[in-house]
Amino acid sequence: MTSTKKDPVLVILQLTGANDYLNTIVPYTNSLYWDNRPKVNIPQDLVLPIDDELAFRSEVEQFKDIYDKGNMAIIHGVGFQNSPRSHFRAMDIWHTCEPESIGIDGWVAKVIRDLDPNGENVLKGVNFGQGLPRAMAMRGVPVTSVNNLATYGVFSSVRSLASEDERTQLLDSFARMYAPAIGTGPTMEYLGQTGLDALKGADVIKLAPERYSSTIEYANNAIAKSLKDVAQVHLADLGTQVFYTSHGPFDTHFDQSGSHAKLWIEISGALDSFFADLKEHNASENVVVMLFSEFGRRVKDNGTGTDHGAAGAAFVIGDRVNGGMYGEYPSLKTEDLTQGDLAPNYDFRGFYASLVDKWLGLDPIPIVGGKFEQMSFV
Numbered sequence: 364m365t366s367t368k369k370d371p372v373l374v375i376l377q378l379t380g381a382n383d384y385l386n387t388i389v390p391y392t393n394s395l396y397w398d399n400r401p402k403v404n405i406p407q408d409l410v411l412p413i414d415d416e417l418a419f420r421s422e423v424e425q426f427k428d429i430y431d432k433g434n435m436a437i438i439h440g441v442g443f444q445n446s447p448r449s450h451f452r453a454m455d456i457w458h459t460c461e462p463e464s465i466g467i468d469g470w471v472a473k474v475i476r477d478l479d480p481n482g483e484n485v486l487k488g489v490n491f492g493q494g495l496p497r498a499m500a501m502r503g504v505p506v507t508s509v510n511n512l513a514t515y516g517v518f519s520s521v522r523s524l525a526s527e528d529e530r531t532q533l534l535d536s537f538a539r540m541y542a543p544a545i546g547t548g549p550t551m552e553y554l555g556q557t558g559l560d561a562l563k564g565a566d567v568i569k570l571a572p573e574r575y576s577s578t579i580e581y582a583n584n585a586i587a588k589s590l591k592d593v594a595q596v597h598l599a600d601l602g603t604q605v606f607y608t609s610h611g612p613f614d615t616h617f618d619q620s621g622s623h624a625k626l627w628i629e630i631s632g633a634l635d636s637f638f639a640d641l642k643e644h645n646a647s648e649n650v651v652v653m654l655f656s657e658f659g660r661r662v663k664d665n666g667t668g669t670d671h672g673a674a675g676a677a678f679v680i681g682d683r684v685n686g687g688m689y690g691e692y693p694s695l696k697t698e699d700l701t702q703g704d705l706a707p708n709y710d711f712r713g714f715y716a717s718l719v720d721k722w723l724g725l726d727p728i729p730i731v732g733g734k735f736e737q738m739s740f741v
Contacts, residue, residue, distance in 0.1 A: 379611035384659035403664035436740035442707030472501030507564030
């Protein structure tokens with residue numbers, strides 16, 4: 364585990380919809396890239412070279428600056444064998460670490476369980492976004508999910524619900540509304556308990572905006588707002604060690620050139636503001652951000668976009684990250700592709716295990732479901 368005076372914090376940024384690996388880390392000197400991407404490519408005069416083979420797209424100067432400072436690890440060829448090329452199934456696999464069967468428990472929920480075995484802090488794990496990611500779902504593990512921190516409060520904003528008993532009664536009624544669909548017993552009890560945990564989280568997390576003050580101005584877009592919310596809760600010192608949020612959609616079947624650039628400009632700027640905010644408060648040294656997507660996209664473009672693929676890239680960012688490139692960029696040779704896609708060469712569970720073990724200091728085997736190759740990016 365990395366030596367730090369403060370508890371390690373992991374921020375998970377999900378790139379929803381399958382980010383295009385080839386146009387994120389661009390093999391700009393590889394002729395096979397140009398052969399396969401006659402329409403959907405990043406021109407050589409619009410790249411920011413990493414070395415003489417790979418480059419970032421030119422719009423992400425702030426992202427590249429993080430890499431140049433040695434605070435970003437790029438992990439190549441991440442994925443799993445036999446990609447289903449289905450968003451729902453692939454994301455389910457990433458969320459539960461179960462590529463061969465339908466998983467029940469989320470890997471992030473297992474992390475939260477091991478960080479807080481007695482479930483004493485409902486803010487140990489916080490999601491910023493609508494709903495709750497499958498990765499954070501596990502019976503008996505309390506988590507908090509926030510759509511908008513500024514207005515967060517669940518039922519606490521209903522003036523007539525003055526007491527906890529009244530709010531509990533409303534939650535019980537809410538759970539019973541779903542009884543015909545989900546049945547009674549454990550499932551309904553879980554729904555009710557999840558609601559109670561959310562209420563507890565609302566009462567505590569509302570302190571974060573009240574305590575927050577910063578000179579950093581975040582952009583007016585979804586991921587910037589989410590990362591500002593992460594910063595507010597982190598700086599409020601509420602004991603949160605795992606944050607989860609997402610950005611997208613990266614499902615660029617058409618009009619990829621415009622939409623993909625826009626998404627990465629937003630991410631690049633948001634991450635720059637986020638770390639500047641933490642550094643202003645001397646609170647960045649124990650934070651690591653990881654970025655992943657459910658799979659990459661096909662090697663050949665479809666004229667205006669790209670379709671579902673296999674291997675992708677992941678990123679790890681932070682003051683204590685051992686920056687650089689890890690793993691091998693998958694071959695673009697026809698004979699090396701898997702059904703026309705880049706072949707994964709690094710199991711995503713090894714990526715998770717590296718963070719769980721080397722950053723969070725937990726045993727990764729019960730969390731990721733086995734022993735997988737780790738990398739030393741933290």
